[in-house]
Amino acid sequence: MALEQKLSLKLSQRLVMTPSLQQAIKLLQMTRMELETVVAQELEANPVLEEIEEEAEDEEPAGAVAEKAAAAEERTPELDSLPHATAEETGFEAYLGDVWADDGFETGEWEHREAPPLENTLAREPDLYDHLLWQIHLSDFAPRERQIAEIVVGNLDPDGFLVASVEEMTRLGPQGEAEAWSEDEVRAVLQRVQRLDPPGVACRNLRESLLLQLDLDGEPADTAPRRILSEFWELFLRRQYPQIARALGVPLPELEPAIERIKALETRPGRQYTNERVHYIEPDVHVLKVGDDYVIQLNEDGLPRLRVSRAYRRMLQDLRARGGQSDAQQYITEKMRSAVWLLKSLDQRQRTIYKVADSIVRQQREFLDSGLDFLRPMVLRDVAEDIGMHESTVSRVVSNKYMHTPRGLFPLKFFFHSGIDRDYGEDISSLTVKRKIKQLIEAEDPRHPLSDSELMRILNREGIQIARRTVAKYRDELSLPSSADRRRVF
Numbered sequence: 001m002a003l004e005q006k007l008s009l010k011l012s013q014r015l016v017m018t019p020s021l022q023q024a025i026k027l028l029q030m031t032r033m034e035l036e037t038v039v040a041q042e043l044e045a046n047p048v049l050e051e052i053e054e055e056a057e058d059e060e061p062a063g064a065v066a067e068k069a070a071a072a073e074e075r076t077p078e079l080d081s082l083p084h085a086t087a088e089e090t091g092f093e094a095y096l097g098d099v100w101a102d103d104g105f106e107t108g109e110w111e112h113r114e115a116p117p118l119e120n121t122l123a124r125e126p127d128l129y130d131h132l133l134w135q136i137h138l139s140d141f142a143p144r145e146r147q148i149a150e151i152v153v154g155n156l157d158p159d160g161f162l163v164a165s166v167e168e169m170t171r172l173g174p175q176g177e178a179e180a181w182s183e184d185e186v187r188a189v190l191q192r193v194q195r196l197d198p199p200g201v202a203c204r205n206l207r208e209s210l211l212l213q214l215d216l217d218g219e220p221a222d223t224a225p226r227r228i229l230s231e232f233w234e235l236f237l238r239r240q241y242p243q244i245a246r247a248l249g250v251p252l253p254e255l256e257p258a259i260e261r262i263k264a265l266e267t268r269p270g271r272q273y274t275n276e277r278v279h280y281i282e283p284d285v286h287v288l289k290v291g292d293d294y295v296i297q298l299n300e301d302g303l304p305r306l307r308v309s310r311a312y313r314r315m316l317q318d319l320r321a322r323g324g325q326s327d328a329q330q331y332i333t334e335k336m337r338s339a340v341w342l343l344k345s346l347d348q349r350q351r352t353i354y355k356v357a358d359s360i361v362r363q364q365r366e367f368l369d370s371g372l373d374f375l376r377p378m379v380l381r382d383v384a385e386d387i388g389m390h391e392s393t394v395s396r397v398v399s400n401k402y403m404h405t406p407r408g409l410f411p412l413k414f415f416f417h418s419g420i421d422r423d424y425g426e427d428i429s430s431l432t433v434k435r436k437i438k439q440l441i442e443a444e445d446p447r448h449p450l451s452d453s454e455l456m457r458i459l460n461r462e463g464i465q466i467a468r469r470t471v472a473k474y475r476d477e478l479s480l481p482s483s484a485d486r487r488r489v490f
Contacts, residue, residue: 024345028352029396032284035349036302042342043304048312048335049342052305128160128201128273129153135196141189148173148181148189152202160201160270161209166190200269207233213265224248224258236262241489252489283404285357285412287368294361294368298350306346308339355387356397360415362386367415368405375429377419421465428464434474436464441480446488 027035043049126134132153141149151172155164166186173181194202199216200209211229219226228236232244241259245252286297312332319329363382366374380398384391398412419427437455444450450458452475456468480486 023341024348025396027345027349028393029399031400032282032299032302039304039306039346042339043306046335046339046342048309048332048339049306050309052307125275126273127275128156128158128270131273132156132193132196132201136193139192139196141192145185145189145192148186149193152186152190152193156202156270158270158274159268160198160203161206162190162202162204198266198269198272200266203269206267209269210262210265210267224250224255225261228258228262239485239487239489281402281409283409284353284401285403287357287361287403287405289368289406294365296354296357296361298354298357300350306343308336308343312336352389352393353397353401355389356383356394356412357403359383359386360403360412364415368407371407372435373432375415375431377427377429378416379418380416383416420470422463424463430474433459433464433466434478436462437471437474438478438480441475441486444486446486449483449486451483 027038030038043051133150136146136149136153148169151169152162155162155169157163166183169190170181170183170186173179173186190202194212195216196202200213203209203212207229211226214226214229227248228244232247235244235247241255242252245255248255282299282301284299286299288295288297312335316329316332316336319326319332360378360383361368363378363386364376366376380391380394384394387394398416401412403410403412414431417430420430420433422428436459440450440455440458452468452471455471455475456466459466459471475482
């Protein structure tokens with residue numbers, strides 16, 4: 001068999017992920033805050049991009065029509081004077097006649113807001129560590145004890161529980177024979193830290209924290225709450241109240257005040273000092289009802305209006321007129337191409353979000369009119385086929401985006417969920433089934449709660465074909481306890 005080399009021509013098509021296409025895909029799945037950051041970075045890095053000032057917009061009514069007409073007349077000779085290769089390379093023909101060049105990429109009206117004074121702004125709110133440290137510095141701790149107390153506070157988790165043992169904290173101190181901490185010293189300081197606010201802090205586990213809270217409240221040692229936590233902790237966790245009552249030698253109804261006393265204690269001592277801030281959601285799409293129709297408005301507040309700088313366009317044309325190639329000409333051309341692609345990608349992003357939102361509103365019209373019971377099952381494929389796009393594109397659009405409707409604020413992913421078969425009519429939404437399960441549990445007798453099997457039989461009688469394991473899964477997703485944990489003994 002002889003080997004030989006040949007040259008052959010073959011025609012083929014391939015889908016190539018160009019940098020511009022990658023940029024468009026990234027912009028599509030960004031949140032509004034991420035998009036604002038990217039646009040701000042591009043404005044800083046690309047001198048060809050400029051932001052349309054509000055003053056220029058205010059001056060427009062005086063001679064807006066004449067100026068736009070004159071600008072339109074000027075564009076034609078400038079474009080004709082450029083070589084054909086330059087027009088293709090920079091994309092002038094694609095954008096000079098577009099709205100981006102003169103009116104900019106409009107992303108909402110400007111609104112001036114007066115910020116609060118800088119001295120009234122906190123870098124961060126005090127957390128549990130700061131609160132305890134403040135108490136330690138105000139207390140009569142000796143310098144050596146203060147060092148140990150700071151080590152103790154530094155080994156607390158956000159809930160206020162101790163995550164290090166006495167031996168481990170002892171090893172964190174000085175290692176010299178004269179300066180080394182003893183375990184008795186650390187244990188004594190730990191007991192003093194446990195007396196600080198909030199009650200129950202710096203304990204190793206929940207049981208110890210609850211006992212400490214009772215102790216700080218002056219609860220006697222022989223009372224039922226203390227005995228339950230000390231002697232019958234495992235039975236208490238399993239809600240075996242009849243066994244506890246028999247062990248204590250009291251009737252079951254008399255045990256109720258002790259159980260309620262324990263339930264009133266704080267299970268997370270550091271909860272009130274958490275520095276987790278509330279994150280407010282700003283919707284990407286507003287749906288307004290005007291008459292019998294729903295109108296979709298994209299939220300573009302905070303996004304600057306962009307355009308390609310006219311000064312750099314004239315500069316590039318002057319460089320072209322002189323002939324030859326220069327570094328300045330190549331630099332401006334590259335920045336011009338980047339600016340044009342950014343503007344097109346931003347415009348395409350807004351158009352795609354609008355198409356997806358419009359499709360959702362049309363397919364979920366009954367939900368907007370009548371509420372959650374009329375939410376129909378829908379998957380990404382339904383919207384993708386409706387607007388003529390790929391499912392992956394729709395998935396990127398609905399990621400981390402929110403829609404404000406007359407029914408409330410929802411993530412776009414809220415409208416996409418599976419359906420449950422029904423004996424009659426169309427499939428029912430899984431969200432509607434979850435709501436029915438929650439309503440059934442809320443209306444049940446606390447002394448005889450409904451099991452998952454009983455919930456399944458009730459839904460089956462209503463024509464909803466659902467399995468017991470699916471009921472259990474939906475109940476867990478709703479953060480509802482099982483029937484054994486929901487049962488009230490008293």
